[in-house]
Amino acid sequence: MQKSVTVNRPLEELYRFWREFGNLPRIMGYLDSVQVNGQRAHWKAHALKDQTVEWDTELVEDIPNERITWRSVEGAPLTHSGSVHFKPGREGWGNEVQLSLDIDVPNGKFGETAEKLLGIAPTLIAYKTLYAFKSLMETGEIPTLTGQPAARNGGRDE
Amino acid sequence: MRALCWHGVQDLRVDTVADPTILNPHDAIIKVRMSTTCGSDLHIYDGYIPTMQEGDIFGHEFMGEIVEVGPEVRNFKRGDRVVVPSFIMCGNCWYCQQGLASLCDNTHPKPELQEPLFGYHTAGIYGYTHAFGGYAGSHAQYMRIPFADNDCFHVPENVPDEQALFLSDAAPTGFMGADFCDIKPGDTVAVWGCGGVGLMAQASAYLLGAERVIAIDRFPERLQMARQNVKAETLDYTQVDNVVEALKEMTGGRGPDACIDAVGMEAHGEGIGYAFDRIKQALRLESDRGTALREAIMACRKGGTLSILGVYGVMDKFPIGVIINKGLTVRAAQQHGQKYLPRLLEHASRGELDPSFMITHRFSLEDSPRGYELFRTKEEGCVRAVFIPE
Numbered sequence: 001m002q003k004s005v006t007v008n009r010p011l012e013e014l015y016r017f018w019r020e021f022g023n024l025p026r027i028m029g030y031l032d033s034v035q036v037n038g039q040r041a042h043w044k045a046h047a048l049k050d051q052t053v054e055w056d057t058e059l060v061e062d063i064p065n066e067r068i069t070w071r072s073v074e075g076a077p078l079t080h081s082g083s084v085h086f087k088p089g090r091e092g093w094g095n096e097v098q099l100s101l102d103i104d105v106p107n108g109k110f111g112e113t114a115e116k117l118l119g120i121a122p123t124l125i126a127y128k129t130l131y132a133f134k135s136l137m138e139t140g141e142i143p144t145l146t147g148q149p150a151a152r153n154g155g156r157d158e
Numbered sequence: 159m160r161a162l163c164w165h166g167v168q169d170l171r172v173d174t175v176a177d178p179t180i181l182n183p184h185d186a187i188i189k190v191r192m193s194t195t196c197g198s199d200l201h202i203y204d205g206y207i208p209t210m211q212e213g214d215i216f217g218h219e220f221m222g223e224i225v226e227v228g229p230e231v232r233n234f235k236r237g238d239r240v241v242v243p244s245f246i247m248c249g250n251c252w253y254c255q256q257g258l259a260s261l262c263d264n265t266h267p268k269p270e271l272q273e274p275l276f277g278y279h280t281a282g283i284y285g286y287t288h289a290f291g292g293y294a295g296s297h298a299q300y301m302r303i304p305f306a307d308n309d310c311f312h313v314p315e316n317v318p319d320e321q322a323l324f325l326s327d328a329a330p331t332g333f334m335g336a337d338f339c340d341i342k343p344g345d346t347v348a349v350w351g352c353g354g355v356g357l358m359a360q361a362s363a364y365l366l367g368a369e370r371v372i373a374i375d376r377f378p379e380r381l382q383m384a385r386q387n388v389k390a391e392t393l394d395y396t397q398v399d400n401v402v403e404a405l406k407e408m409t410g411g412r413g414p415d416a417c418i419d420a421v422g423m424e425a426h427g428e429g430i431g432y433a434f435d436r437i438k439q440a441l442r443l444e445s446d447r448g449t450a451l452r453e454a455i456m457a458c459r460k461g462g463t464l465s466i467l468g469v470y471g472v473m474d475k476f477p478i479g480v481i482i483n484k485g486l487t488v489r490a491a492q493q494h495g496q497k498y499l500p501r502l503l504e505h506a507s508r509g510e511l512d513p514s515f516m517i518t519h520r521f522s523l524e525d526s527p528r529g530y531e532l533f534r535t536k537e538e539g540c541v542r543a544v545f546i547p548e
Contacts (some may be wrong), residue, residue: 008252060233093252124270131279135264138250139305140230141182143267143282146179148294148302151163152213 001101003126008094009137011086015065017137018084027132027142028125030118041070043080047117078114079104087147097133099126161215161546162526167205168534169328170216170527171367174346178294178302183230186306188222188240191382192323193296194517195219195533195543196244197353198469201423202287204528207381209271211291213257217297217545218244218284219327221319222420224310230238231306240310241322241503243330243495245281246293248525249308253281257497265304280492297526299547311499314507323544324354324513331467332358332420332497334500338414338465346370347404348414348457349390350450352380354516354542355467356420360388362510363418372408374401376426379518379539402457413459421450422468455480466490483510521544 007014017023021041025031032044032052037091039059047053055076061069061083071081082104089096103114103122115121132142150157163173164272178187196219201207215379219243222235234240247254248264262281266272269279272289282304285295294302303309313322339347347363349356353377363371373384374393381392391408398404406413426449450468455477460462464486481488502536523528529543 006252008250056326114402120270127273128268128270129265131266134251135248139184139248139264139330141184143265143291143304144181145292145294146181147179149159149161149175149178149215149298150211150294151161151171151175151215152211153166155174155176 001123001126002098003130004096004098005130006089006096007134007137008095011065011095013089014095014097014137015086017067019064021070027136028093028129029132030090030120030125040073043044045078045118047119051117055080057081062127077105078117079106097130099130101126101129104143159300161294162217162523162545164216165203165209165212166213168203170203170395170530172524172526173213175213175215175298178298180226180228181302182304184292184305184307184438185228186224186231186234186303186310187226188242188301188303188310189225190220190222190296190298190301190547191239192222192319193217193220193545193547194323194354195528195530196327197351197355197422198286199530200534201469203534206288206423207287207469209287209467211288211292214285214288214292215295216285216345217295219323220284220296220301221313221322221326222301224306225300227306229370233307233312234312237315238310239319240312241325241499242310243499244286244290244327245283245492245495246304247281247308247496248305253495254308254334255496258420258491259286259464259494259496260492261494268292272468283492294343297523297545299523302425304362308496311496311503314503317506318514319432320514320517320544321506321512322503324358325499325506327493327495328354328516328542329358329362329502330498331355331515332360333362333365333498334491334493334495335359335418335465335467336362336368337498338491339363339366339368339463341366341368343367344369345415346372346409347416347418348372348454349420349434350374350419351420351422351456351468352377352384352392353420354513356390356418357383357516357541358513359418359420359465359467360384360390361513365505366391366509370454372405372414377536377539380541383515383541401453403459409459413457414462415459416463416465417454417458418465419451419454419468423448423470423473437486448476452477455484455486458484458486461485461487463487463489515543516542521545523547 245260247259272279282291
């Protein structure tokens with residue numbers, strides 16, 4: 001799956017955010033944490049209720065202000081590769097960020113798809129992630145409903 | 159706090175829910191002073207717009223008073239009386255910078271829900287389904303306002319709550335609809351609908367220099383408001399054989415220079431086309447009854463402007479060929495209220511725009527479900543019901 005967004009911030013700033021993988025849980029709601037250890041990273045996601053899924057990735061490519069590519073290492077329960085490209089965009093709009101993501105659960109039990117595991121269809125992840133990223137970069141916050149009042153869950157949205 | 163919540167089709171209840179809190183640094187919390195019914199709520203009330211969730215707080219047209227501000231709010235403080243447009247804008251993205259607030263890129267918390275429908279997502283809106291953001295609505299004692307510096311507007315001291323209230327939606331939506339018509343001296347503007355938005359579109363067309371404004375509806379009390387409070391000419395469509403012919407006769411055979419649809423998907427009408435729409439909508443074969451829009455397209459003079467404010471879904475059998483062959487300019491949007499608010503507040507402050515005549519009924523928040531029922535049936539001459547939280 002591949003999606004693009006144009007963000008009105010300098011290229012270097014956009015690249016720096018992504019290069020620090022520990023930032024990614026802020027824009028990918030299904031992630032709990034990403035811990036970086038040299039060229040490798042350890043990803044943790046809250047999967048189905050009370051379950052977590054963890055996997056490791058390695059950095060494949062890193063060209064400052066242009067491209068970052070990573071992929072899961074062998075044996076991961078969830079195979080995952082991703083690439084983000086940065087390029088100058090149209091004057092007044094900002095710079096273009098293109099995200100390619102590939103997520104799969106190769107040895108999942110029957111029906112244990114990435115969608116079930118992560119609570120979001122992989123086809124929606126890229127759009128949601130890129131616009132959360134854009135909002136954070138352009139406004140300093142990500143729009144949220146978590147904690148707002150509603151007549152359910154004891155009076156508040158979770 | 160107490161809030162009017164959606165529990166299903168034509169099932170609204172006043173519930174006790176948590177008080178809103180600051181969730182993001184640019185948020186403010188307001189105490190709602192007045193909140194009102196909007197015609198577009200009826201599409202949700204009647205179940206034609208999906209993705210409400212049980213327990214959602216309803217309502218999106220309101221004004222209030224700041225009670226708390228987040229750490230990044232600069233221009234407002236506790237006690238400020240404010241009016242807030244119903245679409246939320248961030249103020250930073252390209253769309254906001256062009257004055258296209260309802261197209262803001264950065265205020266929809268679930269943009270991935272809307273992209274498959276529209277190709278892109280819109281701004282978020284209060285109390286108006288999760289496809290449109292899922293923000294808690296205004297029929298409540300308190301409300302969270304994201305990006306308060308861009309979305310709250312100070313109400314001048316000499317503008318009472320009753321007037322400021324409608325600057326949240328009906329007035330800027332109507333004004334935008336008239337602005338779309340690019341009105342030239344001598345122009346005639348026809349407006350379908352004498353609800354809140356229609357009446358405001360009529361008043362705005364005069365403010366923008368229209369020579370004649372023709373208001374179309376069937377409810378005597380609404381037509382009376384258009385005549386008395388807006389000084390529009392009126393056309394009761396139940397009293398003529400054919401609205402399009404009647405409009406042509408009123409304009410020397412030329413037709414109105416611009417036509418504004420302030421009705422939307424639950425249009426009433428007469429004849430076989432309306433009956434057909436009604437059946438299809440009842441069977442949920444289509445979401446829209448488009449009588450008003452179809453009439454506006456037919457009536458508009460060649461090369462004229464069609465300005466669409468009514469809310470629609472995905473209408474089939476849409477007469478696009480008429481638009482092409484008549485060379486009509488079509489303008490449409492959900493309200494870009496933030497662009498128009500400074501000007502509208504000035505008009506109100508100078509006494510040139512007083513929308514408070516539209517208030518026909520007042521209720522406490524506890525009685526608000528009754529307000530919606532009255533507003534839906536239009537009984538007792540209800541044009542707008544206003545809720546005043548305790």
